[in-house]
Amino acid sequence: MRRIGLVVNPIAGMGGRVGLKGTDNKVEEARRRGADPxxxxxxxxxxxxxxxxxxxxxxxxxxxxxxxxxxxxxxxSPTVVGHPDGEETSAADTREAVRRLLEADIDLLLFVGGDGTAVDVAETLADAGTEVPILGVPGGVKVYSSVFAVTPRAAGRIAATFDRTETREVNDIDEDAYRGGDVTTELKALAEVPVGDEIQSSKQIGGGTVEALAEAVAGDILDDEVRTTPSSRAGRDAAGSGGATYVLGPGSTVDAVKTELGFNGSPLGVDVWRDGDVVAADASESDILDHLGERNVVVVSPIGGQGFIFGRGNDQISPAVIRRSEIEVIASKQKLDDIGVLRVDTGDPRLDERLRGWQRVRVGKFERRLLKVV
Structure with missing residues (x-):
C-alpha cells in the first residue's frame, strides 16, 4: 500500500491563456479576463x-x-486532513496542507500547480526537516523546476510505480519581472523526487545565437506576404484577408524573428502578425482566436533543456488555436542536440496524441531536421 498525499493549488495556471504569464497577485485580473481554473x-x-x-x-x-x-x-475515497480557511485559497493554505499531510506519514507528496506551488511545498518540507519525496503535476504557467512530471498522466504513473528518488532543483522567477520580459531563475530549494524518464529537466535560459535562423524565417514570412497580399490595403480589415496570420510564440528564438520583422515583440508573450502589421501584441487566447483567418501559422521554439513546444509558458496558443493552424517549429542545432526530443502538454490528450510523431524543425535558411514529439 502506497500512502500518497495530494495538494492542489486551484488557481495555478489561470493567467496563461489570458496572457498574464502567471497568477501571482493577478487572480482577480485573470478572472476579469475570463480565465478558467x-x-x-x-x-x-x-x-x-x-x-x-x-x-x-x-x-x-x-x-x-x-x-x-x-x-x-x-x-x-480520500482521507481529508483539513480544510482551507476561506473561499479564496492562498500560499498559506498550501503550506498548512503540506504540514497536515506530513502528519499522515505519507510516502509521496503529489502537488498540482507551478513553480510558486513547488516552492511552497519544498520550503515547508525543509522547515519540517523531512525528505519525503515530492512530484509536481504541471498546472502553472511557469514550470521551470525539475520536480515536475512531463504530463499529468505521467505524474499518475510515476507516483504509483517509482522505486527510488534523487535530489532535484526547485526554481522560481519574479513574475512581475517576467511580465516585463526579464527572465532570471533563482534556486529556491532542493527536494527528493522520484526517478523516472518522464520527469522534466530544469529549463535552460539562453544558449547560442539564432540571428541567421531568425533572418531566414522572417524573410520567408515577408516573402509570403508579397506573394499573397494585394498591393492596396483597401478592404483588408477582415481577419484572413491578404496573407497568412502568423502567431509568434514566446522565447528568445522567436523574439529574434520578431526583431527581424521590424518590431519590438513581447519576448515572453504571443504576438499576432498579418499583412505587415502586429494585429495583437502580448495576445491572450481570445485575442488570437479573434484574429485567425483562412490560413494561420503558429511559430514556436522548444524550451531549452525540456523540449516543450506547447504547454509551457505559451498556454495562449491553446488547443483551439493549434487546431486551426499550421505548426512551424524553429530552433538552433545546438538546442536540438541538447533536448533530443520534443514534448507537448496542451491539456487536450487527443490533440497531444495527434501532435506526437515526427516533426520537422527548421534549423537554418534551408535546413530542417526531424525530431520526434513524444
Missing amino acids: RSPSRARAALEHLGEQPTEVDLYTYGGEMGEDEAVAAGF
Whole structure:
C-alpha cells in the first residue's frame, strides 16, 4: 500500500491563456479576463491514471478544491486532513496542507500547480526537516523546476510505480519581472523526487545565437506576404484577408524573428502578425482566436533543456488555436542536440496524441531536421 498525499493549488495556471504569464497577485485580473481554473482538470487526469495502476493507493488530501473535490471526481475515497480557511485559497493554505499531510506519514507528496506551488511545498518540507519525496503535476504557467512530471498522466504513473528518488532543483522567477520580459531563475530549494524518464529537466535560459535562423524565417514570412497580399490595403480589415496570420510564440528564438520583422515583440508573450502589421501584441487566447483567418501559422521554439513546444509558458496558443493552424517549429542545432526530443502538454490528450510523431524543425535558411514529439 502506497500512502500518497495530494495538494492542489486551484488557481495555478489561470493567467496563461489570458496572457498574464502567471497568477501571482493577478487572480482577480485573470478572472476579469475570463480565465478558467486549470489545475483541477489536470489533477483529475493525474489521479485517474494513478487509479489505473496496479499499485494499491491510500490517498490523503486537503478539503474542497485543494484536492478533495478532484480526488472524489477521479473515483477515490480520500482521507481529508483539513480544510482551507476561506473561499479564496492562498500560499498559506498550501503550506498548512503540506504540514497536515506530513502528519499522515505519507510516502509521496503529489502537488498540482507551478513553480510558486513547488516552492511552497519544498520550503515547508525543509522547515519540517523531512525528505519525503515530492512530484509536481504541471498546472502553472511557469514550470521551470525539475520536480515536475512531463504530463499529468505521467505524474499518475510515476507516483504509483517509482522505486527510488534523487535530489532535484526547485526554481522560481519574479513574475512581475517576467511580465516585463526579464527572465532570471533563482534556486529556491532542493527536494527528493522520484526517478523516472518522464520527469522534466530544469529549463535552460539562453544558449547560442539564432540571428541567421531568425533572418531566414522572417524573410520567408515577408516573402509570403508579397506573394499573397494585394498591393492596396483597401478592404483588408477582415481577419484572413491578404496573407497568412502568423502567431509568434514566446522565447528568445522567436523574439529574434520578431526583431527581424521590424518590431519590438513581447519576448515572453504571443504576438499576432498579418499583412505587415502586429494585429495583437502580448495576445491572450481570445485575442488570437479573434484574429485567425483562412490560413494561420503558429511559430514556436522548444524550451531549452525540456523540449516543450506547447504547454509551457505559451498556454495562449491553446488547443483551439493549434487546431486551426499550421505548426512551424524553429530552433538552433545546438538546442536540438541538447533536448533530443520534443514534448507537448496542451491539456487536450487527443490533440497531444495527434501532435506526437515526427516533426520537422527548421534549423537554418534551408535546413530542417526531424525530431520526434513524444
